[in-house]
Amino acid sequence: MLLSLRCEYAVRTALYLAATGRTDYVAVREISEALGIPRHFLAKTVQPLTASGVLVSMRGPAGGLALGRSADRITIEDIVLVVDGADVFTECVLGLPGCGDQKPCPLHDQWGPVRDRLHDLFVDATLADAVAHTQADDFRLGTL
Numbered sequence: 346m347l348l349s350l351r352c353e354y355a356v357r358t359a360l361y362l363a364a365t366g367r368t369d370y371v372a373v374r375e376i377s378e379a380l381g382i383p384r385h386f387l388a389k390t391v392q393p394l395t396a397s398g399v400l401v402s403m404r405g406p407a408g409g410l411a412l413g414r415s416a417d418r419i420t421i422e423d424i425v426l427v428v429d430g431a432d433v434f435t436e437c438v439l440g441l442p443g444c445g446d447q448k449p450c451p452l453h454d455q456w457g458p459v460r461d462r463l464h465d466l467f468v469d470a471t472l473a474d475a476v477a478h479t480q481a482d483d484f485r486l487g488t489l
Contacts, residue, residue: 347438352428354382354390357486359399359424363416363472364479364486370402370409380486390428397427417473425467434464 348356357380362371373391377384391410394400398413412419425433437444438456445453479486 348425348433349429351386351390352425352433354380354387355394355428356421356424358382358387358391358410359394359412359419359472360475360479361486362400362410362412363419363476368411370407370411372409376410393427394424399423399427412472415473416476417471419472420468421470421472421475422464422467434460 395402444450
């Protein structure tokens with residue numbers, strides 16, 4: 346399973362919003378600069394997240410983005426499903442159509458368990474958990 350660039354940006358954006366701990370809206374420009382994501386691409390990236398309620402947005406001078414619900418109620422899987430869809434958790438790692446037990450790709454037997462483990466990780470990992478881990482271990486979300 347390889348996440349799309351849009352999905353990577355969506356996860357990083359949600360984590361950034363959770364990490365700020367703010368209850369007001371965070372400007373798209375601030376997020377863009379902090380994460381090194383082009384502003385226009387970021388704006389397009391978050392559209393499905395706002396449509397699904399994972400994020401909320403508001404236009405205007407005090408506008409921006411905020412989490413749609415508490416960080417402990419949003420999983421990484423929630424974001425991946427909205428942006429990349431459920432096929433991410435079932436597709437062939439090489440992108441071969443029809444890959445399965447009957448007609449496997451060369452990596453089929455190795456990829457299946459890894460893909461399942463990643464899915465389990467994404468189901469279990471909330472934004473709150475990831476932010477706590479990030480802050481405790483001084484991990485980064487941006488390019489710097």
